[in-house]
Amino acid sequence: MKVTIKDIAQKLNLNFSSVSRALNNKPGVSEETRKLVMKTAAKMGYRPNVIARGLVSRTTRTLGVIIPDIINPLFGAITTGIIETANQNDYDVFLCISNWDRNKEIDYINAVQQKQVDGFIVKSVSDSNTILLDTAHVPVVGYESWAANNQFSSVSTDNIKGGYIAAKHLIDCGYRRSAIINGPENSSASINRRKGFIQAFIEHNLKIDDSKFCFGEYDIESGYILAEQLLREHKDIDSIFTNNDVMALGVLKYLEENGISPGKDIGVIGFDNIGIASMPQIQLTTVKQPKHSIGRIMVNLLLDEIKNNAENIQHYPQRILLEPELIIRKTTCKK
Amino acid sequence: MKVTIKDIAQKLNLNFSSVSRALNNKPGVSEETRKLVMKTAAKMGYRPNVIARGLVSRTTRTLGVIIPDIINPLFGAITTGIIETANQNDYDVFLCISNWDRNKEIDYINAVQQKQVDGFIVKSVSDSNTILLDTAHVPVVGYESWAANNQFSSVSTDNIKGGYIAAKHLIDCGYRRSAIINGPENSSASINRRKGFIQAFIEHNLKIDDSKFCFGEYDIESGYILAEQLLREHKDIDSIFTNNDVMALGVLKYLEENGISPGKDIGVIGFDNIGIASMPQIQLTTVKQPKHSIGRIMVNLLLDEIKNNAENIQHYPQRILLEPELIIRKTTCKK
DNA sequence: TTGTTTTACTAAAGCTGTAAAGTAAAATTA
DNA sequence: TAATTTTACTTTACAGCTTTAGTAAAACAA
Numbered sequence: 001m002k003v004t005i006k007d008i009a010q011k012l013n014l015n016f017s018s019v020s021r022a023l024n025n026k027p028g029v030s031e032e033t034r035k036l037v038m039k040t041a042a043k044m045g046y047r048p049n050v051i052a053r054g055l056v057s058r059t060t061r062t063l064g065v066i067i068p069d070i071i072n073p074l075f076g077a078i079t080t081g082i083i084e085t086a087n088q089n090d091y092d093v094f095l096c097i098s099n100w101d102r103n104k105e106i107d108y109i110n111a112v113q114q115k116q117v118d119g120f121i122v123k124s125v126s127d128s129n130t131i132l133l134d135t136a137h138v139p140v141v142g143y144e145s146w147a148a149n150n151q152f153s154s155v156s157t158d159n160i161k162g163g164y165i166a167a168k169h170l171i172d173c174g175y176r177r178s179a180i181i182n183g184p185e186n187s188s189a190s191i192n193r194r195k196g197f198i199q200a201f202i203e204h205n206l207k208i209d210d211s212k213f214c215f216g217e218y219d220i221e222s223g224y225i226l227a228e229q230l231l232r233e234h235k236d237i238d239s240i241f242t243n244n245d246v247m248a249l250g251v252l253k254y255l256e257e258n259g260i261s262p263g264k265d266i267g268v269i270g271f272d273n274i275g276i277a278s279m280p281q282i283q284l285t286t287v288k289q290p291k292h293s294i295g296r297i298m299v300n301l302l303l304d305e306i307k308n309n310a311e312n313i314q315h316y317p318q319r320i321l322l323e324p325e326l327i328i329r330k331t332t333c334k335k
Numbered sequence: 336m337k338v339t340i341k342d343i344a345q346k347l348n349l350n351f352s353s354v355s356r357a358l359n360n361k362p363g364v365s366e367e368t369r370k371l372v373m374k375t376a377a378k379m380g381y382r383p384n385v386i387a388r389g390l391v392s393r394t395t396r397t398l399g400v401i402i403p404d405i406i407n408p409l410f411g412a413i414t415t416g417i418i419e420t421a422n423q424n425d426y427d428v429f430l431c432i433s434n435w436d437r438n439k440e441i442d443y444i445n446a447v448q449q450k451q452v453d454g455f456i457v458k459s460v461s462d463s464n465t466i467l468l469d470t471a472h473v474p475v476v477g478y479e480s481w482a483a484n485n486q487f488s489s490v491s492t493d494n495i496k497g498g499y500i501a502a503k504h505l506i507d508c509g510y511r512r513s514a515i516i517n518g519p520e521n522s523s524a525s526i527n528r529r530k531g532f533i534q535a536f537i538e539h540n541l542k543i544d545d546s547k548f549c550f551g552e553y554d555i556e557s558g559y560i561l562a563e564q565l566l567r568e569h570k571d572i573d574s575i576f577t578n579n580d581v582m583a584l585g586v587l588k589y590l591e592e593n594g595i596s597p598g599k600d601i602g603v604i605g606f607d608n609i610g611i612a613s614m615p616q617i618q619l620t621t622v623k624q625p626k627h628s629i630g631r632i633m634v635n636l637l638l639d640e641i642k643n644n645a646e647n648i649q650h651y652p653q654r655i656l657l658e659p660e661l662i663i664r665k666t667t668c669k670k
Numbered sequence: 671t672t673g674t675t676t677t678a679c680t681a682a683a684g685c686t687g688t689a690a691a692g693t694a695a696a697a698t699t700a
Numbered sequence: 701t702a703a704t705t706t707t708a709c710t711t712t713a714c715a716g717c718t719t720t721a722g723t724a725a726a727a728c729a730a
Contacts, residue, residue: 002472004686015710020688030708050449051386051395052686055715060386062429062450071411071610080405083432092447094397095430097418112427114385115397137337220610249614256615275406275555279584280591281616339716350680355718365678387716390685676727683720691712698705 003046012040023048054116059310063302064112066096066105066122072218072246073274074291075123078143081295082121089303091118100217102126113138119302126186139305139315141298144189146319153305153318155298157289159189162324163196166241166269166287171204173332175239175267179212181226181251183243190215190243193271197241212237216247223250231260239267239332245274245286252282252331268331283330290322297322338381347375358383389451394645398637399447401431401440401457407553407581408609409626410458413478416630417456424638426453435552437461448473454637461521474640474650476633481654482523488640488653490633492624494524497659498531501576501604501622506539508667510574510602514547516561516586518578525550525578528606532576547572551582558585566595574602574667580609580621587617587666603666618665625657632657 005023009016014033022029022037023046029037054060063086067075079095086093094117096108102125109120119139139152146154170178180197183190194213201208212234216222223242227250230237242248248270255262262268263283270277273288297320308315340358344351349368357364357372358381364372389395398421402410414430421428429452431443437460444455454474474487481489505513515532518525529548536543547569551557558577562585565572577583583605590597597603598618605612608623632655643650 006686016686017688017711018709020686021709024688026689028708033708047445047449049451049686051451052390052715053688055387055390055686055717056688058715060450070405070415071408073406073408076406076411080432083430084434087431087443090446092429092431092450094427095418096422096427097415099419108422110382111425114382115395115427116384116386249611253615276584276611279617280588282614341716351716352681352718353679355716356679359718361718363678368678384716387685388718390687390716391718393685672730674727674729677725679723679725681720681722684718686715688714689712690714691710693710694708696705696707698703700701700703 002049003041003044004049005046008037008041008044008046011044012036058116059118060116061091062094062115062117063091063299064094064096064108064115064117064120066098066108066112066120066124068098068100068123068125070095070097072244073276074244074246074272074289077274077291078123078295078298081292082299083295085296085299089299091299091303098125100125119306121298121302139302139309141302141305143294143298146188150317150319153301153320155294155301155320156189156322157294157324158321159192159324160196160199162271162287162289163193163198163241164200165196165324165326166193166271167197167200169285169326169328169332170239170241170267170269171200171206173239173267175332176206177212177236178208178239178241178267179214179230179234179237181223181230181240181242181247182213182215183218183247185215187243193241193243209234218244218246220246220250220253223247224254225250227251227254231266237266239269242268242270245270245272245277245284248284248286248331249276249282252284262331263333267333273325273327277327277329285329285332286327288325288327290325294322337384338376338379339384340381343372343376343379343381346379347371393451394453395451396426397429397450397452398426398634399429399431399443399450399452399455401433401443401447401455401459403433403435403458403460405430405432407579408611409579409581409607409624412609412626413458413630413633416627417634418630420631420634424634426634426638433460435460454641456633456637474637474644476637476640478629478633479524482527485652485654488636488655490629490636490655491524491657492629492659493656494527494659495531495534497606497622497624498528498533498576499535500531500659500661501528501606502532502535504620504661504663505574505576505602505604505667506535506541508574508602510667511541512547512571513543513574513576513602514549514565514569514572516558516565516575516577516582517548517550518553518582520550522578528576528578544569553579553581555581555585555588558582559589560585562586562589566601572601574604577603577605580605580607580612580619583619583621583666584611584617587619597666598668602668608660608662612662612664620664620667621662623660623662625660629657 005019006016009019022034098105123143142154144156214226216226270286273286277284340354341351344354357369429447433440458478477489479491549561605621608621612619
């Protein structure tokens with residue numbers, strides 16, 4: 001069925017290792033033989049079994065990528081960046097979707113590691129990362145994983161700064177009584193964005209009330225439910241900072257359904273700058289993350305580490321922080 | 336470094352094949368030894384190298400998936416369905432994004448095939464599928480590939496019917512002069528949706544003008560540009576059928592920016608039913624595809640074929656057509 | 671006790687490829 | 701022409717695992 005170098009060798013009455021060298025452009029075969037081998041290989045439809053090759057070289061040119069969810073356009077864009085950059089460097093990607101499930105994440109790490117990936121890119125749900133690191137002796141780059149574990153490199157947007165510029169913008173617009181719709185309580189992104197947000201309020205001698213922090217999942221429903229809850233419990237809220245755009249969409253949905261005009265009646269600012277945020281019907285003010293670049297940078301970092309690892313160069317984990325950018329649209333414009 | 340069965344064998348003064356049998360629960364080892372091996376393997380942190388195992392079994396429990404784009408929520412959802420179902424069956428997935436580029440697609444097919452995937456799921460951009468089939472002797476399942484090549488199985492929504500119910504709904508709403516914003520001219524989905532659409536118009540003794548068909552890419556920009564063009568060239572258009580929701584979003588963007596009220600001034604119906612379509616600010620009427628199921632069904636079909644292939648059971652390509660469903664929202668409500 | 675069967679292993683081959691070492695013939699040098 | 705080097709191969713080993721065949725010892729039957 002499948003053509004191997006042995007089949008080629010047999011056909012040409014050559015030893016299979018000569019065929020190997022001919023195909024790999026290594027010395028030790030005459031130009032004549034090499035050409036003959038090449039031609040025969042092409043004619044027979046030979047495709048190297050890179051798996052077998054990997055057994056010898058102990059590399060697979062394959063990366064494992066574990067992401068919570070690709071329907072959230074944030075991760076969709078990051079994943080696209082990852083896959084594109086990996087492919088440009090002749091790596092393929094095992095894509096795993098943990099669906100925010102800690103156990104699934106661990107299962108994936110084990111399964112994919114057994115497939116001998118050369119490295120991992122992980123957006124960890126909980127911080128099972130540590131386990132990963134101990135058991136897998138494989139280079140790893142995380143997204144937003146620094147706080148949890150600085151044994152391996154991490155890339156993220158500067159979330160403190162992102163929270164800060166979000167708050168600063170709200171304050172500049174004249175909002176004074178903000179609420180925050182956070183992601184899960186233990187999410188480091190959420191923690192840092194909140195931290196930066198509060199910091200700006202303090203710097204402007206404004207108080208921000210703990211009771212106006214609420215926590216949920218990073219999805220539309222959560223945004224919707226928490227908006228309802230917040231606005232019911234606190235009549236004085238004049239603006240909401242949601243920890244991502246998808247949640248902000250939920251907030252906007254609630255506002256729309258209840259005849260509350262975002263921007264006028266209440267300010268809303270999100271995080272990520274997903275595509276839909278720019279729709280004229282939405283016009284969500286948000287903090288942009290360089291999503292595609294995040295993917296690209298993570299891969300480049302990982303490939304570096306893989307290379308260093310192969311050459312036994314000492315590994316120093318790096319933390320890369322990317323700049324957030326304020327995108328002002330219509331959901332914040334009190335003045 | 337990495338623990339192999341040989342390391343375990345050496346430690347226990349056993350032959351490595353006894354270790355192999357012990358770990359795989361095959362007969363030929365005493366219960367005592369088996370337990371000892373198991374315990375030692377766990378203690379030493381042994382992880383089987385499934386790659387090496389695959390060399391012997393000639394399977395990798397890996398699928399190759401080639402998709403044009405995962406930021407379009409349609410493919411995001413299909414891909415999620417694929418990955419989830421694959422994982423439930425202990426398969427991993429190489430995800431490749433062709434970015435609607437025919438050559439990239441071919442490159443991917445070659446690259447991934449060399450990694451000995453057990454099967455392919457492909458949403459082909461052009462129909463390079465044929466090449467694939469000839470060179471790769473590997474089971475393949477396509478999304479919307481039947482018209483192009485019925486050598487391998489294909490799953491899709493019944494696009495003719497989808498187009499039909501879209502038109503029927505517009506007619507029922509009282510619209511009479513529709514335009515169609517299609518995808519690329521050679522897209523089979525686009526062709527079939529248009530065909531069904533026209534059919535409904537004919538059945539209702541209505542005429543639909545060829546000059547109101549236009550073609551573009553499946554993205555927001557295309558929808559935007561073509562809406563502008565259509566409405567400039569044809570003042571009488573009362574409704575637009577776009578071949579997917581993302582394009583419809585572009586149309587809605589144009590309408591919003593020009594003070595034209597969708598639903599009232601002009602009817603808009605999309606295709607796919609992506610998440611944002613249900614946002615109150617959007618409320619896009621559309622034809623729903625069972626996206627997640629499409630992914631699931633493709634994987635199940637593929638795994639069946641892989642199994643049959645292994646058992647040398649004759650392969651008959653199947654065509655699976657799923658039911659589209661009309662989702663009525665606010666962008667169509669003339670009456 | 672001898673012969674047979676079963677048990678519990680070991681040895682070796684094979685999956686596909688790379689790489690290092692070995693060899694015979696051709697080409698070069700003295 | 702003989703000695704040396706180069707060329708073009710072949711042989712062998714190995715990557716990590718499975719599988720088949722082979723073997724020695726233990727268990728059993730006659």
